[in-house]
Amino acid sequence: MAETVRWLTPEEQRAWRGFVRLQERLGGRLGRRLQSESKVSSADFAVLVHLTDTPDGRQRYQDLARALEWEKSRMSHHIARMAGRGLVVREECPEDGRGAFVVITDAGRAAIEAAAPRHVEAVRTLFLDHVTPAELRVLAELSERVLARMDEEG
Amino acid sequence: MAETVRWLTPEEQRAWRGFVRLQERLGGRLGRRLQSESKVSSADFAVLVHLTDTPDGRQRYQDLARALEWEKSRMSHHIARMAGRGLVVREECPEDGRGAFVVITDAGRAAIEAAAPRHVEAVRTLFLDHVTPAELRVLAELSERVLARMDEEG
DNA sequence: GGCACATGGATGATCCGTCACCCATGCCTA
């Protein structure tokens, strides 16, 4: 029971706390803006973006789940809610009796087309406008490196 | 309706997406570790940290809410749950009939003392170990600047 | 004192995410 805890140094604390707070507050604001301006949540938005990335606006549950790094359970629940609001529909998969597709509807397309410009604008005014290109590069590299480590470890 | 949306450049996308993902996955892992190893959530942990920062382990709901940047409603619900698990107790405030204190219990102290070393260790191995001091400085400055802007605007 | 308004907190509804588990289909091998 060697009590050798390496507590955070002041600089480490400053960076870590700042990062955590930034994440919380930025995420909160962006989500609330999206919701109130366009009636879609951040999660809805992410799904719709991925669906519009494919030519026919259709994707397998699992592919979507992998792309967004969501659990299949979350995907299932979330798609059910989105389907309830008419943003997407569920479709059976002919080739694989187990599988299913998520397909964006016209209403879904309308929703994301309305939401996207406002969302991008919000990301700019809340975040990007206050960060230099050099800082942005550091942030990107750092994020990718840490994410890669997490992938390796599992 | 001038359609002049300034979409994100590739570098902006890279940084923004990386940042968002990092936040999601890091937060997820840390939370799950805390929960499974020590039976407290990230939110519990934050509350307990702030309580142990005061000499007698007691703080007003509202002060706690301001320190953590939580809504009073969230604080109320969360403290109720923590009280149910015996980590804190609620106490009436003699000077102000409306107010109340949150007080950490022995079980609460035990919980955070058990959780803190593991949590710090996890923050190190998952994040700090893969970030240079220079990057950390950039991250701290950037976070504080953006947070300050958000404060100004309201 | 009596009114309006502010403050501190509680509550119930609703949405979201996770966990544990279930079920059906597909696949592979004995």
Add this chain to the structure above:
DNA sequence: TAGGCATGGGTGACGGATCATCCATGTGCC
């Protein structure tokens, strides 16, 4: 072809966060 495991997805219960609303107490002002 039967048994067993893997895969794709669904479900219910629960903890968690937010919103709108409510209630009691405090405060300022006429």
